[in-house]
Amino acid sequence: MLRYATRLARPVLRNTVSSSRSFSTTRLAASQVTSLHTFTEEEEMLRDAVRRFANDVVGPRVREMDENEMMDPVVIKGLFEQGLMGIETSAELGGSDSSFTSAIIAIEELAKVDPSVSVMCDVHNTLVNTVFRTYGSKEQQEKYLPQLSENKLGSFCLSEPASGSDAFALQARAVKDGDHWVLNGSKMWITNSYEAEVFLVFANIDPSKGYRGITCFIVERDMGIKIAKKEQKLGIRASSTCTLDFDDVRVPAENVLGGEGKGYKIAIEILNEGRIGIAAQMVGLAQGAFDKSVPYTFQRKQFGKAIGEFQGMQFQQAEAAIEIEAARLLTYNAARRKEEGNSFAKEAAMAKYYSSVVAQKVAGSAIEWAGGVGFTRETGIEKFWRDSKIGAIYEGTSNIQLQTIAKFIQKEYS
Structure with missing residues (x-):
């Protein structure tokens, strides 16, 4: 698995005062001048590795995946084996321990060959993993981040039939029942959902509070999620986009992520x-x-x-x-x-x-x-x-x- 640790070089400012002028000037040392195309050695190594993977593994399968509207399992397995599904996750939790820019580099390189594969990697890293790293408890991180780095695909479930751009007009509901929450409702336009095994599902636990009742739940596929419909799309066909149904899905109370009523804050920031x-x-x-x-x-x-x-x-x-x-x-x-x-x-x-x-x-x-x-x-x-x-x-x-x-x-x- 790839391991990349990156450090950003920051320019060093040197103040020089000219005796013939009444003002000071600030100059950058020539050796410290950087551009937005300045990358660390590790980031360049990552770019090269992703480019090879995209050309050698993804490239030969692009047309078939597009025609079949299905992601090849070999590609998904390869993304995990290359360390591209836990780019920012710490090495202790199975990840590549790298930078956010590294994730952006990987997404860009994959999209040059197949945007469908790129968005699978993108959603898994920048949304799912980041939510766990930023808002998950220590126990949640230790349980799920190794799985998400090694072999389990994640999905971010916010949109619904009646809430698209108005993302927080959610109809999905969760009701407390002992040491579980009972989840009912549906989600629509959910990326990665056909292959995913870990879902971050946003539902309202108290509609009277409006968006302040929205809560994020960690839901595993075998808890009872139903794939109601797999969309047939104009583009990114190999990337799965599905409607999901939740009928009395019981979610353990410890699977509330970030705290009750914190879903709005999580979604906005992520x-x-x-x-x-x-x-x-x-x-x-x-x-x-x-x-x-x-x-x-x-x-x-x-x-x-x-x-x-x-x-x-x-x-x-x-x-x-x-x-x-x-x-x-x-x-x-x-x-x-x-x-x-x-x-x-x-x-x-x-x-x-x-x-x-x-x-x-x-x-x-x-x-x-x-x-x-x-x-x-x-x-x-x-x-x-x-x-x-x-x-x-x-x-x-x-x-x-x-x-x-x-x-x-x-x-x-x-």
């Missing part, structure tokens, strides 16, 4: 982090589509030269490269801010919004660059376009991201 993961997925997707299509434009000749040599094509590709890089930098910036303990909600919303826009634009252009070949399923280019649409929808729609950003602007300027 979804901000998860949005950086989705941004990374969209950046990787855009880069994957670009990487598949551009080489073809220098192989395909028309009117006596490669179509990639025509200025109209060159300008489109140059603009796409700029937009991918801008989205990547927004994403890396949000990740580093989160990692360093700075506020990052606005930056996460910006990264998630812009990356989803770029993913759709670049993936659509990539099809056009390859012409008729790009429109066929054989090349896999069209799949990136189908997969890109979800970026504007899950973990907060584009309108929700714009609303979040606007609130920060209003607070700053009003």
